[in-house]
Amino acid sequence: MKIFKRIYEGIMIILVMITIVTLWTEQAYNTFINRFIWFVFFIDFVVRLWKAEERWTFLKKNPFLVIAVIPLDQFFQMARIVRIIYLFRIKTITKYYIQPFVQKLTYQSKLYIFGGLFGVLALQSLILWWIEENITSLWMSFSLVFQHLLFFGHRAIEVHASATLWMFVVTSVIGVILHGLALQWLFSQAEPIYNKVKNTFES
Structure with a gap:
């Protein structure tokens, strides 16, 4: 089970890396990639929240993660603001998946x-x-x-x-x-x- 968990977390980090690539390239499918990866992280967040023994405690411990999964980029048209939101989301999510390795x-x-x-x-x-x-x-x-x-x-x-x-x-x-x-x-x-x-x- 632990091996599967590590593989899963590794896949999530790879998805983050793919998102970073879209920041430096201008392709027609970048928006689709970002939305798909956001959807994967959102489902992951919902499942973790649902499985948490104390859901409110989980939310209080991960306030930036809560903000990161909110699709704020959909409410802005300026590319600069959308880019900042993407960067914040990527950094927050990456830290969340890397932190368990760091703590050990x-x-x-x-x-x-x-x-x-x-x-x-x-x-x-x-x-x-x-x-x-x-x-x-x-x-x-x-x-x-x-x-x-x-x-x-x-x-x-x-x-x-x-x-x-x-x-x-x-x-x-x-x-x-x-x-x-x-x-x-x-x-x-x-x-x-x-x-x-x-x-x-x-x-």
Whole structure:
């Protein structure tokens, strides 16, 4: 059952990656893809809510997920606003499915993952510098990779090679993972301080 769950969550992350691709391409079927994937996530959300022992607690723990599954993009015609909604939805949903993996990692495992991910990003930078004519220097390549890492879904350059597009998609997903790790670290550091302050006021 656990293996099936991991495969299912992996498929959901792949769907997110497909959605990211539509942000950088202009195809007639992009709207259909986005709506279909939103529908899959919506059904998943409804099932999880229905199976939750305490539904109100589930909603309070996942407020951004609730907002993400609402089809707000249907109420706006401006492409910029729709894009922001897409980015918010993608980032929120990705974090939701990646977080269970992140929470099980030990501190040492996280250090190894950080090192491995930055190694992958360095390799991506070298490959992009080699295959993209628009990238004129290795420093520019590093800069573009880290822009996609930090600013999720950011379109910093017109790409020509399909391999470049997929590398930027992977970089965006890595960015979400790193954001999740960073937030988890911040919360773990802030929790003892919060408890200490709370106990001080209660005593």
